Amino acid sequence: MNILLYDHTFEGFLTAVFEAYEFxxxxxxxxxxxxxxxxxFAQTRKVFTQAPKAERVYQKxxxxxxxxxxxxxxxxxxxxxxxxxxxxxxxxxxxxxHPQRKIIQDFSHPSVLKLSQYEQxxxxxxxxxxxxxxxxxxxxxIYYAEIEPDFNVLPVIAKHFKDRYQDQKWMIFDxxxxxxxxxxxxxxxxxxxxxxxxxxxxxxxxxxxxxxKLYQHLWQTYFKKTTIQARKNSRLHIQxxxxxxxxxxxxxxxx
Amino acid sequence: MNFDRITEKLEILADAAKYDVSCSSxxxxxxxxxxxxxxxxxxxxxxxxxxxxRCVSLLKILLTNHCIYDCAYxxxxxxxxxxxxxxxxxxxxxxxxxxxxxxxxxxxxLSSGIFKDADFTMERLVLVAKKLRLEENFNGYIHLxxxxxxxxxxxxxxxxxxxxxSINLELPTEKGxxxxxPDKNREDMIKPMNYVKNEIILFKEEKKLFRNTPKFAxxxxxxxxxxxxxxxNDLEIIQTADSFYKNYQLKRVxxxxxxxxxxxxxxxxxxxxxxMVRENRLYQADWLMRFYGFKADEILDxxxxxxxxxxxxxxSWALRNQQIFPIDIQKADFEMILRVPxxxxxxxxxxxxxxxxxxxxxxxxxxxxxxxxxxxxFITYGIHFGNLKFLNSSNLKQFILGNTKSKYQDQYNAxxxxx
Ligand code: SF4
Numbered sequence: 001m002n003i004l005l006y007d008h009t010f011e012g013f014l015t016a017v018f019e020a021y022e023f024x025x026x027x028x029x030x031x032x033x034x035x036x037x038x039x040x041f042a043q044t045r046k047v048f049t050q051a052p053k054a055e056r057v058y059q060k061x062x063x064x065x066x067x068x069x070x071x072x073x074x075x076x077x078x079x080x081x082x083x084x085x086x087x088x089x090x091x092x093x094x095x096x097x098h099p100q101r102k103i104i105q106d107f108s109h110p111s112v113l114k115l116s117q118y119e120q121x122x123x124x125x126x127x128x129x130x131x132x133x134x135x136x137x138x139x140x141x142i143y144y145a146e147i148e149p150d151f152n153v154l155p156v157i158a159k160h161f162k163d164r165y166q167d168q169k170w171m172i173f174d175x176x177x178x179x180x181x182x183x184x185x186x187x188x189x190x191x192x193x194x195x196x197x198x199x200x201x202x203x204x205x206x207x208x209x210x211x212x213k214l215y216q217h218l219w220q221t222y223f224k225k226t227t228i229q230a231r232k233n234s235r236l237h238i239q240x241x242x243x244x245x246x247x248x249x250x251x252x253x254x255x
Numbered sequence: 256m257n258f259d260r261i262t263e264k265l266e267i268l269a270d271a272a273k274y275d276v277s278c279s280s281x282x283x284x285x286x287x288x289x290x291x292x293x294x295x296x297x298x299x300x301x302x303x304x305x306x307x308x309r310c311v312s313l314l315k316i317l318l319t320n321h322c323i324y325d326c327a328y329x330x331x332x333x334x335x336x337x338x339x340x341x342x343x344x345x346x347x348x349x350x351x352x353x354x355x356x357x358x359x360x361x362x363x364x365l366s367s368g369i370f371k372d373a374d375f376t377m378e379r380l381v382l383v384a385k386k387l388r389l390e391e392n393f394n395g396y397i398h399l400x401x402x403x404x405x406x407x408x409x410x411x412x413x414x415x416x417x418x419x420x421s422i423n424l425e426l427p428t429e430k431g432x433x434x435x436x437p438d439k440n441r442e443d444m445i446k447p448m449n450y451v452k453n454e455i456i457l458f459k460e461e462k463k464l465f466r467n468t469p470k471f472a473x474x475x476x477x478x479x480x481x482x483x484x485x486x487x488n489d490l491e492i493i494q495t496a497d498s499f500y501k502n503y504q505l506k507r508v509x510x511x512x513x514x515x516x517x518x519x520x521x522x523x524x525x526x527x528x529x530x531m532v533r534e535n536r537l538y539q540a541d542w543l544m545r546f547y548g549f550k551a552d553e554i555l556d557x558x559x560x561x562x563x564x565x566x567x568x569x570x571s572w573a574l575r576n577q578q579i580f581p582i583d584i585q586k587a588d589f590e591m592i593l594r595v596p597x598x599x600x601x602x603x604x605x606x607x608x609x610x611x612x613x614x615x616x617x618x619x620x621x622x623x624x625x626x627x628x629x630x631x632x633f634i635t636y637g638i639h640f641g642n643l644k645f646l647n648s649s650n651l652k653q654f655i656l657g658n659t660k661s662k663y664q665d666q667y668n669a670x671x672x673x674x
Contacts, residue, residue, distance in 0.1 A: 108613040236308030
């Protein structure tokens with residue numbers, strides 16, 4: 001068994017693929033570096049991410065599995081599941097072994113199917129975050145939101161928000177992964193920060209403009225008033241808005 | 256802004272608008288090009304869900320709940336003794352913009368009671384949309400409720416600024432309307448609908464010639480039918496919907512189970528339950544017409560004009576047409592695969608793709624997302640026969656239901672007892 005350790009980046013993974021073929025390794029397992037566990041009879045090697053190698057694998061895969069396939073790989077990647085490399089690697093091998101087939105459509109192959117399932121999961125989370133981000137206007141004129149998504153979706157929601165909010169500065173911060181995306185009226189950048197407190201807590205409130213509380217209150221009022229009591233169905237409500245998201249939803253704040 | 260007063264208005268005017276079930280914000284593409292606010296991709300986003308489980312994607316309010324009419328099923332009717340309020344045009348604009356900037360909503364759904372007359376009211380609705388587009392450079396979604404009897408000129412303007420227009424038919428038949436909304440007539444509702452339909456067709460023609468033809472109601476028209484306030488049967492309801500899809504090219508027909516709000520001899524009593532299961536079945540039937548290629552008169556037959564409450568309309572259709580089944584999953588047309596209970600549009604596509612690579616079996620189908628507990632009675636895998644031919648219609652229904660528990664089980668037991 002040959003274990004390739006990489007740095008958790010997509011490029012790193014592609015580099016590992018390149019090296020597996022470059023050194024004609026048999027029985028390959030690609031593993032995130034932090035998850036490394038000692039394996040007795042395994043050959044372990046560390047992969048140093050190299051853009052040119054990653055690029056070549058990327059182009060090759062593009063010709064074999066198309067944009068759709070790469071999209072699926074990327075989304076699978078963002079799921080951060082421990083097991084993704086096994087399936088990604090299996091799909092890469094399958095694609096390279098059968099250059100004539102449109103393998104990405106072959107849902108009878110377990111790993112191809114698995115990738116489409118990962119894609120669905122992450123896509124769902126992307127969609128949820130596009131819905132559940134709640135901005136609050138801070139004193140420095142930035143619309144600020146915090147989220148804690150199940151999967152690492154900031155990279156794939158940036159475009160949505162950039163298209164939508166072009167005339168206001170905004171930032172979305174992922175508390176679980178402690179980084180955010182910030183739009184300064186021109187471009188979106190990744191920002192890394194350590195926050196002592198969530199802005200939800202009372203201490204954060206003095207950072208907000210005066211009207212902010214009022215608009216939050218109006219939104220809560222609206223939310224309450226749209227419910228038809230005769231049709232109340234909490235089970236359905238929670239199914240659509242799972243409790244783990246509540247702490248960042250303005251309409252769910254306790255007032 | 257006087258927030259206390261605005262809050263009070265919002266309480267009253269959101270409360271009065273909540274019975275309109277239209278919530279969709281899909282179907283309109285509006286690109287944010289000039290560094291403005293908002294972008295519509297054509298895919299709706301539900302930003303939240305009410306505690307009754309309905310999607311919240313738009314700020315749905317009335318401009319006013321003053322009304323000169325007295326429709327029996329409506330909380331806003333003039334004889335109802337309630338608090339009245341009216342937003343100013345600017346207040347609605349400010350609320351929309353501030354909610355949108357915070358990512359609470361996809362846009363605005365503005366409806367209104369009729370104050371003074373149709374045009375006076377419609378003019379104000381149009382003014383809100385116009386301000387949002389021209390002064391605020393807003394590219395979010397706007398749905399305006401057209402006021403029955405509004406003039407063509409106003410409808411034309413409305414279509415230029417709004418993404419969707421709708422007039423609620425409210426009652427599926429003319430008879431029902433006469434009974435419960437004596438001030439309204441169907442003609443006044445159909446006329447603007449017809450006008451909008453023609454303008455949409457015209458727009459599509461002109462678009463072929465001139466690329467810059469201004470958009471006209473790009474998300475089309477919709478309407479709403481109240482279910483269970485009058486005696487219409489499901490076949491009449493589906494036929495009404497079907498004819499509006501065909502003749503007025505409606506994008507959506509919404510069905511709204513009547514929520515008892517008034518003690519009135521013409522209406523079901525205040526104790527009657529909202530017919531949720533029936534409403535759900537109607538949506539399923541509607542879905543079959545729009546996405547599964549079913550025709551209205553296939554879904555129900557005139558001798559049995561009500562939808563089955565204990566099974567969905569697709570299964571019900573399959574049980575009535577057993578001679579067609581089982582179908583061979585390996586060879587059948589897409590259209591036939593779509594008609595198998597337990598197979599949705601997505602899994603039907605996946606089957607078509609996957610069967611080019613392998614001989615499919617139960618295991619594959621399960622992984623492709625097929626609800627096998629239903630589908631298995633209606634399909635074969637090219638080799639052996641399904642279970643279907645050993646069963647007759649009534650015990651098949653038992654079999655299938657024995658395997659699944661409907662989320663509405665309790666409710667339809669209660670409902671069945673009523674019929
Ligand atoms: S016209 Fe509209 S708002 Fe007025 S009572 Fe009838 S349904 Fe209600």
